[in-house]
Amino acid sequence: MTELFTPAFLQQLEGLHLLARQIARGRQRAERRSVKRGTGLEFADHRPFTQGDDWRSIDWAGYARTRHLFLKLFEEEEDLYVHLLVDASASMQWGNPPKFDLARQLAAAVAFLALAHLDRAGVAALGPLEQSPWAPGRGRSRFLPLLRYLEALHTGSGPMEMERQMARWLATNPRRGLVIWITDAWGATQEDAFLALDRLRYARHDIGVIQLSHADERRAGELGEFEYEEVEGAGRRTLIVDHAAAKAYETAVRDYEERLSGYCRRHAIAFHRADAAQSPLEIVRHLLLEGGFVP
Amino acid sequence: MSFLFPLAGWLGLLGLPVIVFYLLKTRQRRQPVSTLLFWNALAPKVEQSPFWRRLRRWVSLALQLLILALMVLALARPAFEWERTAPRRLVAVLDPSVSMTAGRHQQEAREALLQMIGRLRPQDEMALLEAGASPRILHGWTSGRRSLRDALKEAQQLPVGSDPRPALELARELARLREQAEIVFFSDAVWPETMEKLEGVSLIGRQVSEPINAGITLFAVRRSPVAPGQWQLDVEVSAPHGFEGELELQRDGVPHDLVTLSVEPGGLWQKSWRGDSEAQARFSGLLRVGPGDQLAADNEASALLPALRRLNVLLIGSADPFLEAVLASVAKVAVSRLDALPEPLPPGVDLVMIRGGAPPVAPLPAPTALLLIDPRESGFWGERVGTLEHAPVTEEPGSSRLWQHVRFDAVAIRAAGVWKPAPGSESLASSLEHPLIFGQWDRSPRWMVLGFDLEASDLPLRAAFPVLIGNLLESLRPEDSTGSAALLPGRSESGLKPHPVEQSTEPSLQGGGGWAFPGWWWLLLAAVVLLVLEWGSFHRRVTD
Numbered sequence: 001m002t003e004l005f006t007p008a009f010l011q012q013l014e015g016l017h018l019l020a021r022q023i024a025r026g027r028q029r030a031e032r033r034s035v036k037r038g039t040g041l042e043f044a045d046h047r048p049f050t051q052g053d054d055w056r057s058i059d060w061a062g063y064a065r066t067r068h069l070f071l072k073l074f075e076e077e078e079d080l081y082v083h084l085l086v087d088a089s090a091s092m093q094w095g096n097p098p099k100f101d102l103a104r105q106l107a108a109a110v111a112f113l114a115l116a117h118l119d120r121a122g123v124a125a126l127g128p129l130e131q132s133p134w135a136p137g138r139g140r141s142r143f144l145p146l147l148r149y150l151e152a153l154h155t156g157s158g159p160m161e162m163e164r165q166m167a168r169w170l171a172t173n174p175r176r177g178l179v180i181w182i183t184d185a186w187g188a189t190q191e192d193a194f195l196a197l198d199r200l201r202y203a204r205h206d207i208g209v210i211q212l213s214h215a216d217e218r219r220a221g222e223l224g225e226f227e228y229e230e231v232e233g234a235g236r237r238t239l240i241v242d243h244a245a246a247k248a249y250e251t252a253v254r255d256y257e258e259r260l261s262g263y264c265r266r267h268a269i270a271f272h273r274a275d276a277a278q279s280p281l282e283i284v285r286h287l288l289l290e291g292g293f294v295p
Numbered sequence: 296m297s298f299l300f301p302l303a304g305w306l307g308l309l310g311l312p313v314i315v316f317y318l319l320k321t322r323q324r325r326q327p328v329s330t331l332l333f334w335n336a337l338a339p340k341v342e343q344s345p346f347w348r349r350l351r352r353w354v355s356l357a358l359q360l361l362i363l364a365l366m367v368l369a370l371a372r373p374a375f376e377w378e379r380t381a382p383r384r385l386v387a388v389l390d391p392s393v394s395m396t397a398g399r400h401q402q403e404a405r406e407a408l409l410q411m412i413g414r415l416r417p418q419d420e421m422a423l424l425e426a427g428a429s430p431r432i433l434h435g436w437t438s439g440r441r442s443l444r445d446a447l448k449e450a451q452q453l454p455v456g457s458d459p460r461p462a463l464e465l466a467r468e469l470a471r472l473r474e475q476a477e478i479v480f481f482s483d484a485v486w487p488e489t490m491e492k493l494e495g496v497s498l499i500g501r502q503v504s505e506p507i508n509a510g511i512t513l514f515a516v517r518r519s520p521v522a523p524g525q526w527q528l529d530v531e532v533s534a535p536h537g538f539e540g541e542l543e544l545q546r547d548g549v550p551h552d553l554v555t556l557s558v559e560p561g562g563l564w565q566k567s568w569r570g571d572s573e574a575q576a577r578f579s580g581l582l583r584v585g586p587g588d589q590l591a592a593d594n595e596a597s598a599l600l601p602a603l604r605r606l607n608v609l610l611i612g613s614a615d616p617f618l619e620a621v622l623a624s625v626a627k628v629a630v631s632r633l634d635a636l637p638e639p640l641p642p643g644v645d646l647v648m649i650r651g652g653a654p655p656v657a658p659l660p661a662p663t664a665l666l667l668i669d670p671r672e673s674g675f676w677g678e679r680v681g682t683l684e685h686a687p688v689t690e691e692p693g694s695s696r697l698w699q700h701v702r703f704d705a706v707a708i709r710a711a712g713v714w715k716p717a718p719g720s721e722s723l724a725s726s727l728e729h730p731l732i733f734g735q736w737d738r739s740p741r742w743m744v745l746g747f748d749l750e751a752s753d754l755p756l757r758a759a760f761p762v763l764i765g766n767l768l769e770s771l772r773p774e775d776s777t778g779s780a781a782l783l784p785g786r787s788e789s790g791l792k793p794h795p796v797e798q799s800t801e802p803s804l805q806g807g808g809g810w811a812f813p814g815w816w817w818l819l820l821a822a823v824v825l826l827v828l829e830w831g832s833f834h835r836r837v838t839d
Contacts, residue, residue, distance in 0.1 A: 094329035186330035226326040252333040
């Protein structure tokens with residue numbers, strides 16, 4: 001394989017799969033199921049019998065008690081769709097190693113676990129550059145082509161409008177499922193990421209957010225007068241940064257991150273913030289233990 | 296203002312590269328960031344006004360140029376007006392006498408002197424003298440404060456008092472080398488000699504009161520000149536304010552005597568001890584004083600009584616019962632007689648007496664002394680030119696130790712040689728200008744000629760004869776073999792009584808004022824302060 005997905009990395013994914021199975025057994029049942037009613041074994045609800053309904057589903061015991069015909073509804077057991085949305089904006093190329101590399105490794109790891117769980121996993125890159133998504137599919141045989149797809153992804157320059165990119169992806173009518181958004185959450189504005197999450201919520205997806213950032217991004221860096229140039233090409237700004245300004249910067253970043261985590265907590269969105277210098281497998285191990293990210 | 300090194304002004308051209316580098320450096324640096332999301336939000340607070348931005352650059356450049364200018368000025372060694380004021384020249388004389396150790400006097404004098412050294416300006420000069428037994432220049436004229444402080448460390452404390460007059464005379468000689476030089480004398484005014492007026496000298500640290508003190512002022516032991524086996528110890532205690540206490544006397548560390556003293560104010564206490572001993576002995580005295588006693592140096596004393604050494608006398612020639620009887624009567628003398636002078640001379644012989652034998656052709660090597668009694672021939676001692684009959688002693692020897700208690704006025708000499716003594720020799724007794732006794736006895740090699748035969752005179756029958764022989768033998772003993780005296784401060788120093796002194800100048804510790812540092816030093820200091828300011832602003836990135 002390549003430097004991005006080394007043999008050692010792939011080998012360790014197997015270990016993560018075993019860990020995922022142990023955790024799933026511990027919970028007795030899957031935490032994420034389709035909300036569609038159908039022919040599964042799990043009872044879901046009753047509803048009045050109407051013409052054309054399957055009479056085999058009539059609850060005869062209920063009829064005996066109430067003299068009204070009701071149908072028993074069962075949960076339909078179907079494949080879970082796991083959509084992995086990778087932020088492909090220019091800011092994801094920041095740092096060493098670049099956040100984009102880590103994002104792709106995380107996407108590969110989560111996709112591996114989904115495919116191993118016989119769920120369907122798909123990948124889409126959200127960024128200024130249009131790149132065709134990897135349609136959700138099932139089976140381990142899709143994993144290697146998925147890795148090649150991830151390797152071929154790249155970031156694009158230009159302003160990243162998260163809400164608009166999210167709207168474009170939702171316009172492709174993805175099946176409802178688990179959406180894991182791997183991003184640095186640095187949008188065009190401080191509201192951008194929240195609006196993008198709103199759109200996901202309105203589409204009734206289960207959501208998980210993995211925020212990646214480098215430590216030097218959360219600090220003002222060297223003091224002095226600099227012409228700060230954004231890598232996404234959104235503009236330049238000349239500033240004199242002294243100790244007070246540096247402290248204000250760090251406070252603003254911390255406030256934004258706390259606001260983001262608070263939003264996710266409020267809306268039952270799984271959220272995990274990781275340092276981009278961490279190992280991807282270590283992050284996935286954390287995700288498994290926290291729950292909510294992995295099928 | 297003038298400059299001592301104006302060529303340093305060319306270093307001002309360094310300002311050009313400073314300006315060039317500054318203009319190059321003030322270009323803004325570009326810093327890529329992953330997002331401007333937060334900087335955009337903070338921008339209204341962080342952005343500076345364009346006026347301040349322009350101003351701070353010029354402030355920084357002005358600071359750097361000012362620092363350079365100050366450093367160039369400092370290198371040019373400017374002479375400011377306040378530096379041109381009359382320099383002060385001081386000759387400091389330090390009294391090292393033992394009375395300065397009473398109380399805190401010595402420490403206070405040194406502190407005052409150090410204070411004066413510390414106040415010296417660059418243009419001021421000082422010379423440092425020590426008023427010891429012989430005055431010592433600790434440091435000649437200098438402006439270096441450090442070297443003066445180092446020189447002061449070499450000043451030594453004397454165990455006795457010292458006369459400051461030679462030192463003050465030397466200080467006046469030094470003061471004549473500089474215009475308007477002042478002499479400052481750090482002393483308690485307790486001197487062995489009276490000085491009522493200090494002409495042109497400022498006295499600092501004069502004792503204002505008479506501290507209470509009692510001390511041993513004499514502690515000496517000596518052997519008797521006529522009976523060397525006997526010794527005498529003399530002790531004197533002085534107490535200007537009176538004293539009642541004890542004096543403990545020890546001999547070789549063993550208590551010898553304990554005396555209770557009672558001295559009236561201004562009085563002296565004296566006592567002598569006598570004994571008989573040929574062996575060496577060390578005597579020490581301890582005066583038990585009260586808590587108010589100021590001087591510790593005079594409370595103890597020690598003196599050594601040397602052992603009595605045996606003298607070896609060699610008689611050459613025919614037997615002389617009178618001479619041998621006299622020699623045998625002197626203590627610690629071993630006498631032997633030979634017919635002729637042996638060659639070489641046996642070691643350890645102190646005196647060779649030749650009577651009738653062949654005298655040597657040259658004086659005997661030191662320390663052996665030679666006494667020739669009526670030599671018949673001429674030799675290194677002189678030339679015999681004739682014979683003198685019935686020679687009365689008309690010129691007697693002086694009253695030196697050798698001739699103490701020796702009288703020749705009644706001695707009858709029937710016959711004596713007429714001698715022309717060798718050049719450099721001294722005539723000790725003569726008859727009508729004819730030397731009867733001559734030689735050199737006060738320096739090596741010692742020799743003496745008795746120009747007449749003992750049998751041709753009645754000298755052996757006179758009391759002068761054994762006394763002369765005794766004196767002759769005792770003079771062969773070393774000077775320090777008869778006794779010693781303890782080194783003590785003395786009556787005036789132990790008395791701690793300051794002399795009333797009339798001064799022609801007022802004492803002053805003031806130096807040149809607060810400007811104790813040269814102008815270039817202040818310029819350099821200002822440059823360093825500005826450098827710190829510029830560094831601080833650079834560190835805060837306010838003027839970068």
